[in-house]
Amino acid sequence: MLVYEGLKKDFLYSVESDKIAEEIENSILKKLGRHTGESES
Secondary structure (H helix, E strand, C coil): CCCCCCHHHHHHHHHHHCHHHHHHHHHHHHCCCCCCHHHCC
16 A cells, blocks of 8 residues: 655655654555554554
C-alpha cells in the first residue's frame, strides 16, 4: 500500500521538519480508517 504521495522536495521537507511519521499515520487513517499500533509510530 502506498502511504505517502507527494513530490520528493515535500517528502524531504517533511523528514527534515520531523513531520513525516504524523503524515504517514494520517494517510493510513484516511485509507484504512484505523490508527497504526503504538509500536509502529
